[in-house]
Amino acid sequence: MPDSNRVRSSSGGEPKAAADDSVEFLDADFLKIVSGLEDQCERLSFERLPTLGEKAPKCREALGVCLSLLHQVGSCAWGCIHEDHVLEYLVGRCTTVARGSLRLLQMGLYDESLALNRNLGEMANLLTLFANQNSSLEAWKAADDKARKSQFSPVRVRLALEGFGTPIIVNEDRYSRLSAIATHVTPRTAPQRHNPVGRPVISPVFQEAGFLLCLNELALPTVFVCFSITQLFPFDRDRRLKLVRAGSHLIAATGGVTVDRIDQLFKPEGSS
Secondary structure, rough: OOOOOOOOOOOOOOEEEEEOOOEEOOOOOOHHHHHHHHHHHHHHHHHHHHOOHHHHHHHHHHHHHHHHHHHHHHHHOOOOOOOOOOOHHHHHHHHHHHHHHHHHHHHHHHHHHHHHHHHHHHHHHHHHHHHOOOOHHHHHOOOHHEEEEHOOOHHHHHHHHHOOOOOOOOHHHHHHHHHHHHOOOOOOOOOOOOOOOOOOOOOOOOOOHHHHHHHHHHHHHHHEEEEHHHOOOOOOHHHHHHHHHHHHHHHOOOOOOOOHHHHHOOOOOOOO
């Protein structure tokens, strides 16, 4: 069964446990209680961050720098570059999705953070396509909803990038893995299972592997967004360098706990 973390009711007594040892929440203050536990998990995430290796603290710091720059682009703090604001709004969407993912992973909602990371990766791929083929941006803007969904679906965008030979942050393997963990429900789906024993967790609980996995999977598409927009916006040299350097620092600080390696993390020594 999922974790048996018990939450004391507002009346002061112990919560009633069902026969299967799960907890029945009969209290009207449930959302308040859970919010408190999420806040507690977030505080613990900050406390544990310096102990999670050399890269993790640097990754979060570099991520903050990147998101600050992307926020300025998306909010037109550097000027309204494109008259229709389509790209500015898309960058703004990337920024808010990334911030949402970061907040979720800090509160122990790792699967939900990964789901947003997959969405961010789709947008990073799209921006990468636009940066490599300007005509695709104009076609994307001109297409109706049906044509856009068909011609610029995640798989179509990935195939187009493969044709250019450009790096793809969310390739077919990463997309499938993120979908299996965080998006597509199967009979094997279990919540927040990011620990050595594979135990599902429902309450907000800090899990080191989940935190690192989500942080790194958030950093990767953020880097590609930073690099892509240097080619899509006619910024001056100083601003372009800021984005390139911020992205470079972030990729250098990104750790090895990612969806394509997480299975190896919990594999017993000596097993193949």
